[in-house]
Amino acid sequence: MKVSRPLFLAVGFLAGGLWGSAVHAQAPAPAYPTKPITIVVSYPAGGDTDAMARLFAEKLQARLGQSVIVDNRPGAGGTVGNTYVGRAAPDGYTLLFTPNPFTTAPLVMKLAPAASYDVINGFTPVIHSANQAVLLVANPASGIRSVADLVAQSKAGKPLSYGTPGAGSPMHIAGEWLNRSAGIQVQHVPYRGVAPSVTDVVAGHIPLAYVTLGPVAQYIATGKLVALAISDAKRSPLLPNVPTLAELGYKDIDSGAWNGFFAPRNTPSAVVNLLNANLNEVLKMPDVIAKMGTFGAAPVGGPPAAMAKVNASDYERLAKVIKDLNIQAD
Numbered sequence: 001m002k003v004s005r006p007l008f009l010a011v012g013f014l015a016g017g018l019w020g021s022a023v024h025a026q027a028p029a030p031a032y033p034t035k036p037i038t039i040v041v042s043y044p045a046g047g048d049t050d051a052m053a054r055l056f057a058e059k060l061q062a063r064l065g066q067s068v069i070v071d072n073r074p075g076a077g078g079t080v081g082n083t084y085v086g087r088a089a090p091d092g093y094t095l096l097f098t099p100n101p102f103t104t105a106p107l108v109m110k111l112a113p114a115a116s117y118d119v120i121n122g123f124t125p126v127i128h129s130a131n132q133a134v135l136l137v138a139n140p141a142s143g144i145r146s147v148a149d150l151v152a153q154s155k156a157g158k159p160l161s162y163g164t165p166g167a168g169s170p171m172h173i174a175g176e177w178l179n180r181s182a183g184i185q186v187q188h189v190p191y192r193g194v195a196p197s198v199t200d201v202v203a204g205h206i207p208l209a210y211v212t213l214g215p216v217a218q219y220i221a222t223g224k225l226v227a228l229a230i231s232d233a234k235r236s237p238l239l240p241n242v243p244t245l246a247e248l249g250y251k252d253i254d255s256g257a258w259n260g261f262f263a264p265r266n267t268p269s270a271v272v273n274l275l276n277a278n279l280n281e282v283l284k285m286p287d288v289i290a291k292m293g294t295f296g297a298a299p300v301g302g303p304p305a306a307m308a309k310v311n312a313s314d315y316e317r318l319a320k321v322i323k324d325l326n327i328q329a330d
Contacts, residue, residue, distance in 0.1 A: 032092055032271050036067035039095050039261075042081025042102075044074045047193050048214050048295045049259060052130070053097040055291055056261075059282040060275075077105045077166055077329065079117070086117040090264040092271035095126065099259045101169050103314045107322045108168030109329040119315050125307035126261035126272055127279045130297040132212045133236035134170050134257050136162075136178075136245075137225045142207035147178075147228050147248050150208070154184035161187040162208035163197030167329040171210030173318065174231035174245075174255040176325045181250040201225065212257060213238055213296025232256035238296055255318075259297070260307045276304055 037060070041053045050072060057068040073081035078101050088094035096102075103119055117123075138144040142160075144153065154160055164171035167190050179186055189206055191197040194215050201209040202219055209216075210231065219225040230236055230244045233254040245253040261279065263272060282288055283299040292299055300306075321327075 032274065033064055033066040035093060036069055037064070037093050037095065038069050038071050039097050040071050040073055040081045040085050041097055042073055042075075042078035043099075044193065045072050047195060048132070048212055048297070049097065049099050052259065052292065052295060052297065055288060056097065056129070056279065056282060059285065059288065060278060063278050063281070077101060077109055077168060079105050079109065083117045085262065086122045086264060088264045090124070090266040090268075092263060092267055092275065094264065095275070096123070096262040097129075097259065098262065099132075099257055100314060101166070102262075103311055104168045104170075104173070104318055104322065107315075107319050108327050120312055122265055123262040124265055124267045124272055125304045125311060126263055127276050127283075127304065128258060128260045128300045128302055128307040128310055129279065129283065130259050130292055130299050131232075132214075132257040132259070132295065132297045133239060134174050134210055134231040134255055135213055135216065135236075135239065135242070135296075136174070136208065136210055136228045136231065137201060137216055137220070138208050138228055139201050139204050139206075140223065140226050141204050144207060144228070145226050147182075147245070150186070150228065151182045151184055154182075154186055159187070160208065161189050161206050162210060163189045163191055163200055163206045164210050165194045165197060166190050166192065168322070168327060170231070170255045170257045172327060173321060173325070174210050174253065176327055177231070177253045177255060177321065178245060178250060180325060181245075181253060214294055217294070217296070236296070237298060238293060255321075258300075258310060260310075262307075272304055 039053050039057050041050050043049050053070050057070050061068040073084055082102055085094055085096035144150050162175050175188055194211050197209045198211055198215045200206050202224055216225055220227050227242045230242055231253055235244055280301045283301045289299055
């Protein structure tokens, strides 16, 4: 459904009032958007992040009456695309849609100046779009059907390894956190994304992997993989029968995944609020909720400040964990 531009400007002003950003002396917002908007994804096409970005782009295009394009700029653990957006013009026409390695990548990678960015002050948060559970799965041929089996095998001296989408990802943090908490040594095997790690664990090349639900749901349903635990603090509503690591006795482990939108620093508040208002409406659409469920993603939404709070909290909390666990880019 297309809505007139004046109505959008009114929505933007209303959102600004709701989030406390508008002031009486503020000048009228400029017309926006008047040209195509680009959503940058710092990972290759075909993954969960890319698919969700394209879903949001389609819905935003219909609401805003302008083309919304997804631009994949992968490389260096997502820092190439992140840096590109951080240095783009702060006009609302270049946005970043990213999972939370955005927050942790600079903590684990030695970044060259050309691929560096300020996690807290270098961007304008737009919206916390969704949470995704981080799931530990095993190939049943490994004989591992529970976390207790995993711990027993490792302590008995059996060499084990786990795959993740890369160093410093929430999956890597969860794996090393369990290693420390359980007193075991399971070797980390980093991949370039979730999909290749799933391919190898299904094939039996590695016995374990930390993943998001979307790429493994079919394999769990058919018994080709066993879901052992969730590394988040709470169970996932999409996996109600899978316990958390905390429930299994590893009470300090809390490494989940989220995704959200960011704009370059100093993007006008009227533009940010208009985008936020529209994305909040998109997140309420039944077809969007259903589609995100196939990726294991639960919509969140809320004001820009909520995304800022989650980002800053993770940066502070996980910086300590990463240092303590000595997690570095492989």
